[in-house]
Amino acid sequence: MTGLITRKLIPVAKETLSEHYDVDENGCWVCKDRFIDKDGYPRCNYKKKTMLAAKWVWVDNFGEPPNGMVVKHSCDNRLCVNPDHLSLGTQGANIQDRVLRGRSARGGDNGRAKLSEKDVRYIKYHSDSSNSVLAMEFGVEASTIRLIKKGINWSHI
Ligand SMILES: [Zn+2]
Numbered sequence: 062m063t064g065l066i067t068r069k070l071i072p073v074a075k076e077t078l079s080e081h082y083d084v085d086e087n088g089c090w091v092c093k094d095r096f097i098d099k100d101g102y103p104r105c106n107y108k109k110k111t112m113l114a115a116k117w118v119w120v121d122n123f124g125e126p127p128n129g130m131v132v133k134h135s136c137d138n139r140l141c142v143n144p145d146h147l148s149l150g151t152q153g154a155n156i157q158d159r160v161l162r163g164r165s166a167r168g169g170d171n172g173r174a175k176l177s178e179k180d181v182r183y184i185k186y187h188s189d190s191s192n193s194v195l196a197m198e199f200g201v202e203a204s205t206i207r208l209i210k211k212g213i214n215w216s217h218i
Contacts, residue, residue, distance in 0.1 A: 082142055089141040099183045101139045110189070118142045119149075152194060176201060181215045 082090040092103035092114055103114040112120075119132045122144045126132060129151060136146040176184075176199060184195055188210050192203040199206075208214040 089136055089138045090143040092140045114142050118144055119147055181218045184209050
């Protein structure tokens with residue numbers, strides 16, 4: 062688990078979320094009535110934008126993550142919003158973790174990944190993310206992402 066930083070324990074604003082999750086046997090707070098995005102992560106509205114519920118919980122409890130850091134699940138349950146199961150890591154480490162866990166089943170013979178329709182939908186949905194971040198996530202060139210966002214490539218999706 063590289064790239065993790067230790068966070069301080071601060072009392073949790075449980076009330077704000079208590080109607081929106083069930084606690085399972087692992088102690089995970091499982092989101093139950095949130096919009097689930099294409100990648101399986103629950104999202105909520107925050108300042109008129111959609112935000113990963115896990116990040117929202119993090120911000121609510123600990124404040125904005127430092128630049129370049131992302132909120133990660135230590136319990137590997139994407140629906141979980143238990144602050145104790147969340148940690149910060151770098152975007153790179155997050156991708157590394159996913160690759161290690163075999164989630165990024167992408168990458169062809171030459172190491173250049175091909176995108177599926179599902180990926181393209183994800184990219185279009187996350188068009189507010191930067192081209193380079195999405196490119197890194199999918200193992201493609203930033204120009205590929207740009208063409209998708211502009212509707213030049215994959216315009217039928
Ligand atoms: Zn959990």
